[in-house]
Amino acid sequence: MPEKKKPVVIMTIGMAGAGKTTFVQRINSYLHSLEPPSPPYILNLDPAVTNIPFEANIDIRDTIDYHEVMKQYNLGPNGGILTALNLFTTKFDQVLGLVEKRAEDVDYVILDTPGQIEIFTWSASGAIITDAVASSLPTVVAYIIDTPRTTAPATFMSNMLYACSILYKTKLPFILVFNKTDVQPHDFAVEWMHDFEAFQEALATHRGTTDAEGEPTYMNSLMNSMSLVLDEFYKHLTAVGVSSMTGAGIKEFFDAVKASRTEYENEYLPELERAKAAREQTLQATKDDSMNRLMKDLTVDRARNPNAAAFDRWERNEEEEEEDDTEMNIIDRSEEHWPGQYIDVTRMRRGDDEGVNWPRPG
Ligand SMILES: Nc1nc2c(ncn2[C@@H]2O[C@H](COP(=O)(O)OP(=O)(O)O)[C@@H](O)[C@H]2O)c(=O)[nH]1
Ligand SMILES: [Mg+2]
Numbered sequence: 220m221p222e223k224k225k226p227v228v229i230m231t232i233g234m235a236g237a238g239k240t241t242f243v244q245r246i247n248s249y250l251h252s253l254e255p256p257s258p259p260y261i262l263n264l265d266p267a268v269t270n271i272p273f274e275a276n277i278d279i280r281d282t283i284d285y286h287e288v289m290k291q292y293n294l295g296p297n298g299g300i301l302t303a304l305n306l307f308t309t310k311f312d313q314v315l316g317l318v319e320k321r322a323e324d325v326d327y328v329i330l331d332t333p334g335q336i337e338i339f340t341w342s343a344s345g346a347i348i349t350d351a352v353a354s355s356l357p358t359v360v361a362y363i364i365d366t367p368r369t370t371a372p373a374t375f376m377s378n379m380l381y382a383c384s385i386l387y388k389t390k391l392p393f394i395l396v397f398n399k400t401d402v403q404p405h406d407f408a409v410e411w412m413h414d415f416e417a418f419q420e421a422l423a424t425h426r427g428t429t430d431a432e433g434e435p436t437y438m439n440s441l442m443n444s445m446s447l448v449l450d451e452f453y454k455h456l457t458a459v460g461v462s463s464m465t466g467a468g469i470k471e472f473f474d475a476v477k478a479s480r481t482e483y484e485n486e487y488l489p490e491l492e493r494a495k496a497a498r499e500q501t502l503q504a505t506k507d508d509s510m511n512r513l514m515k516d517l518t519v520d521r522a523r524n525p526n527a528a529a530f531d532r533w534e535r536n537e538e539e540e541e542e543d544d545t546e547m548n549i550i551d552r553s554e555e556h557w558p559g560q561y562i563d564v565t566r567m568r569r570g571d572d573e574g575v576n577w578p579r580p581g
Contacts, residue, residue: 226260227480228328228356230349232385233363234378235334238398240265241463242363243331244272249469250327259327260318260553264348265334266303267296275331276321276553277314279307300338308344311351313549319355321551328356340385349389354491359392359479360385361472366460367403372422375411376442376449383452391487392479395458400467405460412453415446422446 229246231239243261250257263275266285271278283306289299307314318328330352332339339345352358362382369375386393397405411418422442457475461468 224323225356226322226325226328227476228330228352228358229361229476230330230332230352230358230391231361231363232332232336232340233396233398234336234365234381237363237365238463239334239363240268240271240331242361242396242398242461243329245461245463245466245469246327246329246472247273249466249473257326259329260321260325261329261331262314262318263331264304264307264339265300265331266307267300267333271331274552276551277317277549278552279303281550281552282310282548283307297335297338300333300335301342301344304333304338304342304344308347310549311348315351315355317549317551317554322356328352336381340388346388349391353389353391353487357480357483357488359394359476359483360389361394361396361476363396363398364408366397366399366405366408370403370407372411372418372425373438373442375408375418376445379449379452380445382456383449386452386455390490392482393456394472394475394479395456396472397458397460398463400460401462401465405458409458409460412458415450418446419443 231243233239247259247261250259261273261275261277263271263278263280265271266279266283266288268280283303285299285303288294288303288306289296292298292302294302322328332345339348349358362385364378364382369378382393382395397408407421411421422439457478459468459471459475461472
């Protein structure tokens with residue numbers, strides 16, 4: 220049986236100001252300009268953004284009023300973004316449902332994430348969203364780098380270590396996107412990635428890497444050894460240079476996405492299925508075990524109390540009948556006109572009972 224066609228999810232992640240939103244707009248217009256056009260399905264997950272240059276199909280701002288969240292929960296800007304994202308994540312099954320409904324008509328689903336990278340990459344909701352998406356559709360991470368701001372060896376290295384940590388956290392196919400090449404070409408980065416000696420040379424000649432006696436500083440030798448560690452990391456990545464301003468390199472980016480899709484299917488998916496099967500097996504074993512013990516206890520009880528056994532009844536569980544009273548609906552803007560609906564955060568319940576448990580590999 221032929222598999223249903225599945226779109227690729229491109230998840231943009233990067234430091235604030237690296238150009239994620241501009242990049243999303245650029246790949247959006249590129250896809251529109253194809254012959255025939257291939258309009259993507261776009262999700263904006265940044266609750267604090269004021270203007271986005273594209274039409275998002277699903278926009279977190281339609282569901283959650285970030286300013287209201289800050290006010291009601293007495294939070295600053297970052298806490299506000301995090302809480303807004305958490306609230307949105309409780310309804311992410313609805314989001315996935317909408318995306319899946321359109322999955323056969325689109326080739327790409329694009330996610331724009333909050334300006335501050337750590338809010339998405341280190342929060343539980345970021346992990347839930349990533350895992351949920353990646354377990355339902357082929358997913359690649361596009362890590363956007365502000366090329367002009369990463370030319371100093373130390374900055375370059377910290378940026379790469381950050382990318383490395385995200386790669387190991389998500390385990391997803393990963394594309395390094397050196398953005399803003401109209402301002403600063405990215406060939407220095409390619410050279411440093413392919414030749415650690417070139418990087419070490421750059422380190423040695425860069426200011427502040429030797430102490431008063433002309434010896435390499437501790438920081439310098441640390442970075443020297445780390446460049447060897449990162450060498451392994453670079454082998455697993457594709458790097459492309461783009462300008463979201465001019466559109467240079469966007470085609471090369473999509474070539475990389477195509478290759479990453481294959482990687483997802485060959486490496487991530489089997490891992491995911493293995494993890495799923497293993498979990499189901501343990502779950503079944505635990506269930507069987509508990510059931511066996513329960514039946515044994517029951518038999519003993521009944522043997523001791525033949526009269527009580529006659530009164531055994533199952534109580535209907537009233538809790539199950541209870542309606543979910545949280546009205547928070549995710550909308551697809553492209554489906555119908557919607558005036559925008561905000562959650563009344565004062566009516567939110569804790570979502571402990573929702574048992575979100577997304578499969579993840581490993
Ligand atoms: N020169 C240049 N500027 C860019 C490029 N991409 C983004 N920018 C600028 O970088 C700034 C931050 O972009 P934005 O997309 O909001 O970054 P985000 O916080 O990662 O979403 C804006 O002023 C953009 O105009 C690029 O390719 N070239
Ligand atoms: Mg942005």
